[in-house]
Amino acid sequence: MDKWEYHTIKFETKGFSGGILELQGFETQLNALGSQGWELISCFDTNQSYGATREVIAIFKRKI
Known part of the structure; x- marks a missing residue:
């Protein structure tokens, strides 16, 4: 089984x-x-007041 x-x-x-x-x-x-x-597997933003983007979060994975 692969490990990440x-x-x-x-x-x-x-x-x-x-x-x-x-x-x-x-x-x-x-x-x-x-x-x-x-490898980028997910990217999303977090919101602050009035729907403006506060930060962008990116999640990566790679094989161990």
């Missing part, structure tokens, strides 16, 4: 009321983890 390890990262959004994700830094970090063998 998991890794979670959080990206803070910017802007007066949040919701602005700095895409270059986001992609750079995703590509760095991908080159280390991590």
